[in-house]
Amino acid sequence: MDKLMILKNLAIIIICAKSLALLSRRLKAPQVVGEIIAGLILGPSLLGWIKPNDFLSGIAEIGVILLMFSAGLETDLNQLKKTGVKATLIACAGVFVPLIGGTILYMCFYGFSSFGTDEFFHALFIGTILTATSVSITVQALKELGKLTDEVGTTILSAAIIDDVIGILVLTLVISFREPSSNIGDVILRTVGFFILAFIVGIILYKIMKWLDNKYPHTQRIPIIGLALALALSYIAEKYFGIADITGAYVAGIILSSLKDSKYIDSKMDVNSYMIFGPVFFVSIGLQTDMKALDMTILLFSLGFVLVGLITKIIGCGLMSRLCGYKGLETLKIGVGMMTRGEVALIVSKKGLEVGMLDSKYFTSVILLIISSSILTPIILKLLYSKDESSSNQGSSDKNSDKIKA
Amino acid sequence: MDKLMILKNLAIIIICAKSLALLSRRLKAPQVVGEIIAGLILGPSLLGWIKPNDFLSGIAEIGVILLMFSAGLETDLNQLKKTGVKATLIACAGVFVPLIGGTILYMCFYGFSSFGTDEFFHALFIGTILTATSVSITVQALKELGKLTDEVGTTILSAAIIDDVIGILVLTLVISFREPSSNIGDVILRTVGFFILAFIVGIILYKIMKWLDNKYPHTQRIPIIGLALALALSYIAEKYFGIADITGAYVAGIILSSLKDSKYIDSKMDVNSYMIFGPVFFVSIGLQTDMKALDMTILLFSLGFVLVGLITKIIGCGLMSRLCGYKGLETLKIGVGMMTRGEVALIVSKKGLEVGMLDSKYFTSVILLIISSSILTPIILKLLYSKDESSSNQGSSDKNSDKIKA
Numbered sequence: 001m002d003k004l005m006i007l008k009n010l011a012i013i014i015i016c017a018k019s020l021a022l023l024s025r026r027l028k029a030p031q032v033v034g035e036i037i038a039g040l041i042l043g044p045s046l047l048g049w050i051k052p053n054d055f056l057s058g059i060a061e062i063g064v065i066l067l068m069f070s071a072g073l074e075t076d077l078n079q080l081k082k083t084g085v086k087a088t089l090i091a092c093a094g095v096f097v098p099l100i101g102g103t104i105l106y107m108c109f110y111g112f113s114s115f116g117t118d119e120f121f122h123a124l125f126i127g128t129i130l131t132a133t134s135v136s137i138t139v140q141a142l143k144e145l146g147k148l149t150d151e152v153g154t155t156i157l158s159a160a161i162i163d164d165v166i167g168i169l170v171l172t173l174v175i176s177f178r179e180p181s182s183n184i185g186d187v188i189l190r191t192v193g194f195f196i197l198a199f200i201v202g203i204i205l206y207k208i209m210k211w212l213d214n215k216y217p218h219t220q221r222i223p224i225i226g227l228a229l230a231l232a233l234s235y236i237a238e239k240y241f242g243i244a245d246i247t248g249a250y251v252a253g254i255i256l257s258s259l260k261d262s263k264y265i266d267s268k269m270d271v272n273s274y275m276i277f278g279p280v281f282f283v284s285i286g287l288q289t290d291m292k293a294l295d296m297t298i299l300l301f302s303l304g305f306v307l308v309g310l311i312t313k314i315i316g317c318g319l320m321s322r323l324c325g326y327k328g329l330e331t332l333k334i335g336v337g338m339m340t341r342g343e344v345a346l347i348v349s350k351k352g353l354e355v356g357m358l359d360s361k362y363f364t365s366v367i368l369l370i371i372s373s374s375i376l377t378p379i380i381l382k383l384l385y386s387k388d389e390s391s392s393n394q395g396s397s398d399k400n401s402d403k404i405k406a
Numbered sequence: 407m408d409k410l411m412i413l414k415n416l417a418i419i420i421i422c423a424k425s426l427a428l429l430s431r432r433l434k435a436p437q438v439v440g441e442i443i444a445g446l447i448l449g450p451s452l453l454g455w456i457k458p459n460d461f462l463s464g465i466a467e468i469g470v471i472l473l474m475f476s477a478g479l480e481t482d483l484n485q486l487k488k489t490g491v492k493a494t495l496i497a498c499a500g501v502f503v504p505l506i507g508g509t510i511l512y513m514c515f516y517g518f519s520s521f522g523t524d525e526f527f528h529a530l531f532i533g534t535i536l537t538a539t540s541v542s543i544t545v546q547a548l549k550e551l552g553k554l555t556d557e558v559g560t561t562i563l564s565a566a567i568i569d570d571v572i573g574i575l576v577l578t579l580v581i582s583f584r585e586p587s588s589n590i591g592d593v594i595l596r597t598v599g600f601f602i603l604a605f606i607v608g609i610i611l612y613k614i615m616k617w618l619d620n621k622y623p624h625t626q627r628i629p630i631i632g633l634a635l636a637l638a639l640s641y642i643a644e645k646y647f648g649i650a651d652i653t654g655a656y657v658a659g660i661i662l663s664s665l666k667d668s669k670y671i672d673s674k675m676d677v678n679s680y681m682i683f684g685p686v687f688f689v690s691i692g693l694q695t696d697m698k699a700l701d702m703t704i705l706l707f708s709l710g711f712v713l714v715g716l717i718t719k720i721i722g723c724g725l726m727s728r729l730c731g732y733k734g735l736e737t738l739k740i741g742v743g744m745m746t747r748g749e750v751a752l753i754v755s756k757k758g759l760e761v762g763m764l765d766s767k768y769f770t771s772v773i774l775l776i777i778s779s780s781i782l783t784p785i786i787l788k789l790l791y792s793k794d795e796s797s798s799n800q801g802s803s804d805k806n807s808d809k810i811k812a
Contacts, residue, residue: 003463003464003467003651003760004641004644004645004651006464006467006468007467007471007637007638007640007641007644007651008637008641008645010468010637011634011637011638011641014630014633014634014637015630015631015634015638018626018627018630018631018634022627054460054461055460055461055464057409058409058412058461058464061409061412061413062412062416062682065413220424220680221424221428223681224420224421224424224680224681225421225424227420227681227682228417228420228421228424231413231414231416231417231420232413232417232421234413235410235413235414235417238410238413239410239414245409245410245413268677268681271674271677271678272677272678272681272682274626274630275629275630275633275674275678276468276633276678354409
């Protein structure tokens with residue numbers, strides 16, 4: 001890999017990603033969308049200026065680890081305990097209905113296949129991509145409406161966080177099941193083994209970090225050790241347990257999420273992430289998508305994918321919230337609030353490409369789902385809330401609030 | 407390059423580098439020393455756990471760009487203008503005496519060679535490494551004595567900053583002269599061409615950035631555009647002018663150094679730098695050094711290199727400061743204060759390895775010089791100041807002061 005090429009690629013990626021992210025923001029879409037579009041423009045779909053290469057995919061890989069670590073760090077365990085049961089049930093429905101919906105959609109297009117075949121896993125993977133709601137896009141939509149902290153808002157947010165956890169579990173299992181060498185018992189054993197290990201190591205590391213954090217708060221060593229932990233757990237998860245590395249990074253984040261300095265660590269990861277690693281990751285999604293190669297089938301599939309993605313969340317979360325005692329419009333608000341998809345859907349897709357369970361042509365479908373869900377959710381939520389009596393609840397404090405200055 | 411290998415390498419590098427950096431700090435040596443020693447331990451000299459590879463050298467390359475960009479950003483153009491003439495003269499003497507001293511030392515060991523031969527350039531490069539005083543180590547030493555802001559302190563600091571500029575110029579010229587295709591006129595033309603271009607583009611970019619900075623202060627876009635500028639100028643310098651990429655990054659930093667948000671940009675670069683890129687850069691210096699391969703000649707050479715490195719700065723800067731009107735102990739303080747070497751010496755060495763003007767075995771000499779100069783300078787300075795009447799000047803404000811929390 002030529003050194004000058006690295007400098008040139010990075011300069012172009014960073015500047016294009018940021019410009020389009022800002023444009024995207026101005027158009028009320030999430031910045032991620034702009035960064036992906038930057039990749040589409042720079043990649044084979046349009047200009048062909050940048051070709052995917054080993055160095056960029058290494059950087060993108062670290063980018064994913066940082067993003068998942070950060071997602072783990074932002075998990076508020078206390079809030080989860082509080083909203084607990086209801087949110088968990090809604091999250092579960094919001095994971096399994098889209099999972100099944102996506103799987104069936106794929107089979108409708110490409111024929112039904114029996115369990116264990118490659119085609120079956122391709123179908124299942126399409127469903128897996130649909131599982132995780134985007135916490136950050138949901139937070140932003142609710143915050144703009146001033147509805148983040150009322151009962152429905154809290155439920156949506158908690159369910160969105162919990163469905164990340166469940167989504168990661170589903171991903172872990174789906175990938176492991178597919179390995180030729182593995183049988184179901186083995187997979188479950190390894191997964192359980194990893195989480196037990198993570199739990200024990202987690203408690204020990206948490207105690208050590210807590211001691212360090214009390215002794216040296218706000219020092220460089222805190223985020224540095226945190227990052228090393230995330231990298232190490234990612235490595236151990238994949239190398240010794242056959243579990244996706246991103247699961248390890250996410251778990252590392254959750255382990256440290258109750259630390260006094262968890263926000264401090266997160267803010268440092270955020271700087272690393274938005275400056276180089278994040279843009280390279282999202283741009284590389286665009287680079288790997290070749291719009292020119294699209295045919296009618298994939299376009300129709302994408303349309304179906306978007307519809308199924310949106311509707312299954314509304315049905316799953318809406319119905320479950322009714323069972324949990326919410327009424328009328330509230331159930332619809334919860335369903336719509338859970339529709340958003342973002343970073344995690346992309347991370348899961350990229351993982352699928354890596355392990356050979358997803359063709360890169362489906363990136364287009366995922367990108368379309370992210371764009372449409374993040375445009376439609378705020379609009380529909382606004383409509384639903386305006387049907388209510390006007391309320392003046394203007395809550396606005398949350399863990400992501402300092403991430404807005406772009 | 408295996409993805410799991412990347413995760414493992416990074417986790418090990420980050421945790422070892424930081425641990426040894428902290429240990430190093432506790433022993434009153436600069437943290438850089440600890441990070442290099444981490445590399446020596448992890449590399450072929452001792453454990454052999456990590457082998458230099460393409461990905462790591464790519465990361466290290468970005469690390470150097472970040473460091474030089476940061477050095478440029480920290481340049482205080484106003485202070486330079488104030489202390490101006492005297493500091494410049496002292497800096498010049500502090501560049502040229504060591505340059506000549508190093509060159510002669512090499513020739514004493516390996517025989518005299520005439521201008522234009524490869525051997526001549528190897529000798530000249532040894533001199534080039536000796537040119538740049540370490541601003542950060544000098545600042546720390548003076549600050550601990552509470553002497554950073556008195557007249558002598560200001561002169562030392564300004565001269566240390568200016569000798570970076572002159573050192574970079576010397577490096578640029580030395581590397582360019584050596585290219586087989588180039589003649590002196592051509593080299594000077596290209597160098598002048600680059601600086602004229604950088605000046606013009608710099609003014610335009612500075613105006614644009616100033617406008618952006620006033621409109622959107624403290625937003626992500628400011629450091630991101632800054633970084634892209636640094637990468638782009640590095641690329642353009644090397645690709646189109648045959649000038650070292652680090653020169654481009656340094657110039658980019660100087661262009662933005664008068665910006666209101668220059669400290670803000672610098673703090674963001676710093677996070678990127680200390681978390682991943684910096685440790686990888688310094689560790690990779692250690693990784694490329696094979697202590698086992700050392701023979702008696704290189705050990706003796708290293709001893710000479712350290713002595714010449716220290717003494718030439720004292721002679722050059724001391725004598726020139728006498729000519730500038732300083733008296734007695736003051737001249738010695740200035741000479742000793744300019745002795746420190748650090749990051750820039752390493753960056754120059756690594757550049758030398760890259761262009762084939764330096765063998766990696768000399769890394770040992772450079773590392774020894776950094777260690778001994780950074781241990782001796784504070785000790786000797788303290789002795790010299792204690793010979794004065796006790797003074798209570800307790801200045802402590804400087805641009806680096808917020809970099810201390812490790």
